Amino acid sequence: MKMSLITIFFFFFFFFFLHCCSKTSAQGPAKAPSGPLNITAILEKNGQFSLFIRLLGSTQQGDQINTQLNNSNMGLTVFAPTDNAFSSLKAGTLNSLSDEQKIKLVQFHVLPTMMSMTQFQTTSNPIRTQAGNSAAAEFPLNVTTSGNSVNLTTGVNQATVSNTLFTGKNLAVYQVDSVLLPVEYFGSPAPATAPAPSKSDKDVPVSNPKSSTSDNSVDASGAVKSVPFGVAVFAAIAFWL
Numbered sequence: 001m002k003m004s005l006i007t008i009f010f011f012f013f014f015f016f017f018l019h020c021c022s023k024t025s026a027q028g029p030a031k032a033p034s035g036p037l038n039i040t041a042i043l044e045k046n047g048q049f050s051l052f053i054r055l056l057g058s059t060q061q062g063d064q065i066n067t068q069l070n071n072s073n074m075g076l077t078v079f080a081p082t083d084n085a086f087s088s089l090k091a092g093t094l095n096s097l098s099d100e101q102k103i104k105l106v107q108f109h110v111l112p113t114m115m116s117m118t119q120f121q122t123t124s125n126p127i128r129t130q131a132g133n134s135a136a137a138e139f140p141l142n143v144t145t146s147g148n149s150v151n152l153t154t155g156v157n158q159a160t161v162s163n164t165l166f167t168g169k170n171l172a173v174y175q176v177d178s179v180l181l182p183v184e185y186f187g188s189p190a191p192a193t194a195p196a197p198s199k200s201d202k203d204v205p206v207s208n209p210k211s212s213t214s215d216n217s218v219d220a221s222g223a224v225k226s227v228p229f230g231v232a233v234f235a236a237i238a239f240w241l
């Protein structure tokens with residue numbers, strides 16, 4: 001009786017092992033070549049963009065980017081600020097923005113063409129972002145390069161392109177070490193003055209639950225899914241013991 005129970009456990013672990021490992025090895029290579037591009041999935045592969053991913057979700061710009069990638073030959077360039085970049089912002093910086101301004105902030109990190117690192121060297125300033133057109137001098141963003149080093153300047157702050165995260169058919173994603181702050185919202189010394197009070201009052205309850213929820217429970221859905229299965233196996237074993 002004891003022996004057969006032990007045998008069952010071994011089979012259980014054996015099949016659990018097979019299940020988990022065949023699943024992960026099949027998922028890795030299968031994802032990249034087929035299907036439409038997914039900015040969230042690209043950023044999730046690298047562990048340090050949870051705050052930008054959250055902003056892409058709450059502003060729905062992640063979906064917007066995916067749809068544009070699916071329909072555009074021009075492609076897109078995305079400057080993704082790291083979690084460090086967000087946490088080194090002055091406290092309340094994002095909460096000082098209305099929902100509309102948060103959308104513009106994300107769009108300020110997206111260029112309407114795919115640009116390679118070498119193309120930055122020859123582009124003329126200011127470059128056009130999704131937030132506004134450069135002809136009207138809205139949301140100006142300047143590129144400065146020196147060799148392989150690329151910096152972005154907004155007139156308020158500067159960011160360094162520190163890594164190429166992805167380049168594909170029509171998408172380039174670069175890691176930047178600072179959140180790009182547009183002069184329209186942060187040009188004045190007191191950033192909290194611009195939005196109308198009624199609007200910013202409405203914002204706070206909307207954005208607070210989002211910023212207090214854990215990123216991983218929602219975003220790392222793939223990783224979380226495997227946990228209940230493991231828990232179920234251990235619960236089954238505990239039951240039999």
Ligand SMILES: *[C@@H]1O[C@H](CO)[C@@H](O)[C@H](O)[C@H]1NC(C)=O
Nearest residue numbers: 038039040041044066219221
């Ligand atoms: C993009 O990837 C995220 C995270 O992996 C996923 O939650 C979302 O459903 C994907 N979107 C599409 C359109 O496949």
Ligand SMILES: *[C@@H]1O[C@H](CO)[C@@H](O)[C@H](O)[C@H]1NC(C)=O
Nearest residue numbers: 036063066067068069070071
């Ligand atoms: C992408 O384009 C294909 C073909 O035009 C369409 O079937 C699909 O629904 C689109 N997907 C997204 C996420 O827009």
Ligand SMILES: *[C@@H]1O[C@H](CO)[C@@H](O)[C@H](O)[C@H]1NC(C)=O
Nearest residue numbers: 144145146149150151158160
């Ligand atoms: C980019 O910024 C860094 C940090 O401020 C600086 O050391 C570097 O020289 C700059 N490079 C260019 C091309 O402006």
Ligand SMILES: *[C@@H]1O[C@H](CO)[C@@H](O)[C@H](O)[C@H]1NC(C)=O
Nearest residue numbers: 125126140142153154155156
């Ligand atoms: C950006 O570049 C334009 C054109 O060279 C220049 O007029 C402007 O002052 C620059 N702005 C910043 C913030 O560097």
